[in-house]
Amino acid sequence: MKKHLLASLMIAMAFTNQLDAKNVYVKLSSDTEAWSHITQDENNVVVEITDGKFNGILSNIAAKDRVWVAKGIYQVTGSINLNEDRAGVQIYGGFKGNETALEQRILKDQDENGIVEPWEFEYETQFQGNTDTDPSYRIFTMNAEGDVVDGITICDNTNVNDHGAGAYLKNNAVLSNCIVRNIKAEASKNSAVNGAGVFVDGAGLVKSCLIENCTNQNDDSDGSSYGGGINIQGNKSVISNSVIRNNQVVSGKNAFGGGIFLNNSAVAENCVIYNNSSVFRGGGVYIHNNGGKLINTTVVKNMGAKAGGGVFSNGNSTIYNSVFWGNVNEQGNANNLNLNQAGYVETFAYCGIQGAGIWMENKNLNTNPTSYQLIESNDFTEEVTEGLAPRFICPTVEAGIGYEFLEGTLEAIAKANWGLLNASDLVDKGVNTIPDYTIATTDICGNARPMGQKYDLGAYELGSGATGITTNQKEQSRFTLVANSNGVTVYGIEGLAKVNVYNTSGALVKSVQLGNGETISLIERGVYFLSVSEGETSQSGKILF
Known part of the structure; x- marks a missing residue:
């Protein structure tokens, strides 16, 4: 009894004290060990799910509750709405079921790319949707200040004529340490979808997430699709320390942003955007009319069929410390950065770009950028006799998305490592400060920047691609x-x-x-x-x- 009381006290101390909020511990009934150390009272409730359906226990969750969900596959049968009666709810996954603090969740290199990333939980908590179109719904709707979803794999869902089939964020909601995978948005002629995997509408934070294998599709000849992986809008909206890979936009007319669609001054920082595709513009990134910021981003091996294999900028953009490499159009020609007549790059500073990859449709590149560095080479790993090379640890070979029927392509994308080798010419080529913006002092893995005199270009500071997160969390590590x-x-x-x-x-x-x-x-x-x-x-x- 004393053991149970002590454990409950420790867990209660791990939570922020909130008036009328309680701690809800969720598990599948087949999991006989999870949360067995919890002593239940009015502040600590254990909920068992017998049919595997998470929505059935929503009545147990009230505003500002903290919900810890143990490992397993949970079926989502309708949108989980974190607003009104459930405003400010925080849902966490990745637990074995014996933890007393969030930091005790164990991480493991699940995709075997040599990096232990903050969404790679050994004990995975999956929220699975419905791959049929009837009924269709998004998995998470996060509309309230204080809403948090952390450590959840949001997967296998199809939604029709609505934004963010995986997750919708507004009012400073936070999505962190999550995987958004195998999400599809379908739209008809008059219903363009903003973001298949995630839509951030005006103010929200996506941090340390993997967004992969998502499709935004409108088959109508006049149809539009905006953002395969994520659509993020608003000057208070940020995606940081995240990987966006193997996503696509498909439509009969306007398909913009296979990986990311940025608008209204939204920011992408410390992100790796690779092997995404668009059948029209912006294979990796599409920056819309009201602009956006790319800071320390790695945009590589994307395919934009018509223009902007890496980035298509249709609005005022600020780009710093970033690298654009191996991005192509449908003919396979280098097409890293395309600047449209409707927009320009406001500040394009200290970026590495593969040669022959800059396109300016109407020469609208601002004539007064601070500075920029053009790095010319097609070589990824081998020594070259002229020019410079990024020398990534383990790049992909082909541009664009992978396919199940092409053996090895999906595995190669998952195992890619865009960290830098010692001899990389992207090391110490950036700047440490940016006008009117507070640049992050850590890289995508949480390691300090700069390691040398200046920031390295791209999402990884030298060594991070090999080291992974600062603490390699392993259950049996001895040394x-x-x-x-x-x-x-x-x-x-x-x-x-x-x-x-x-x-x-x-x-x-x-x-x-x-x-x-x-x-x-x-x-x-x-x-x-x-x-x-x-x-x-x-x-x-x-x-x-």
């Missing part, structure tokens, strides 16, 4: 690797351990025997792979020195 000014210190050794150090090319740099808390010295700065072995226990890790 801890800590970089310092002299090298790497290893903790968790019981006697003596053998430590091998490799560079990014796989060559052995050093091999030593270490005791607990001892440091293996390094001289050259860079990314290293370490293997620590003691007895039958072995562990490897990547670290930036």
Whole structure:
């Protein structure tokens, strides 16, 4: 009994005290262990779902409640509306069911791209919709201040003639640490859809999310589709630290923004936008009439059939510290950035662009940008004899979306790693400050910027693509690797351990025997792979020195 009371007290302390709010712990009835440590009272309620349908327990959730949903697949049978009676509700997933704090949720490199990303929970909580069109609905409607959805995989849903089939955000709602996957929006002639996966309408934050395999489709000859992965609008709307891949817009007339559609000064920062497609304009990004900002974005291997394989800017745009590479049109020609007659790039500073990829339909590039850097090369990984190269860790080969019937394409997209190798010419090529904008001091993985004198171009600071998030969360990790000014210190050794150090090319740099808390010295700065072995226990890790 004392154990149960102590656990309940710890969990209650983990929540922000809110008047009349309670903690709701949700699990499937087949999960006999989840939330067994909770002592129920008026402030802590455990809810079991016997039929797998999440909507059936919504009556248990009131305004400002915090909801922890244990691992499993939950069926969504109608839109989950976080407004009015449920305004300010916070829904969290990714739990095994024995946690007492959000930070205890375990992360794992699920897509095997070498990065442990903040949406990759070992114990996945899936909210599945309906892939049929009757009935059709979006999964989450988040209309109220304080609404939060975090750690949920929002997937497998089709919605007709409505925006954001995965999630709709307004009034400063927050979507974080989530996966939005396999979402489809269908529209008729007079019902253009804004954002298949996510629609941010005026004010909202999407942070540390993966948006993939979403389709915005209108088959009418005069139809329009705006944003395959996400449509984000408003000067208080931001998407940051996120990956947008393998999404598409399809329509008979206006198909804009396969990955992202930006409008009304919305911001995309520290994002990787790759292998998206549009049958018309803006394979990766479409910036509409009222403009938008791209800050430290990596826009690569997208396909815009008619124009703007990487970015099509139709409005006043601010672009800093970004890289545009390998984006093409339907003929396979380089088409990284297209500036339309209706708009211009207000500030285009310190960006790396693959050569022969800039198109200005009416020469409307502002003649007074601060500065910009043109990097010319088609090479992704190998040494080149002239020009410069980005040298990404593991880029994709083909541009545009992948297909199930093309063996290996979807796997290659999932395993791509757009972090930078040591020799990348994108390192230290950016700026550390931006006029009238507070630039993030961390990269997509949460690691500090700048590592050198200046920001690196794109979403990853050097080393992040190998290191992943700052803390590699593993249930059974024994050894801890800590970089310092002299090298790497290893903790968790019981006697003596053998430590091998490799560079990014796989060559052995050093091999030593270490005791607990001892440091293996390094001289050259860079990314290293370490293997620590003691007895039958072995562990490897990547670290930036």
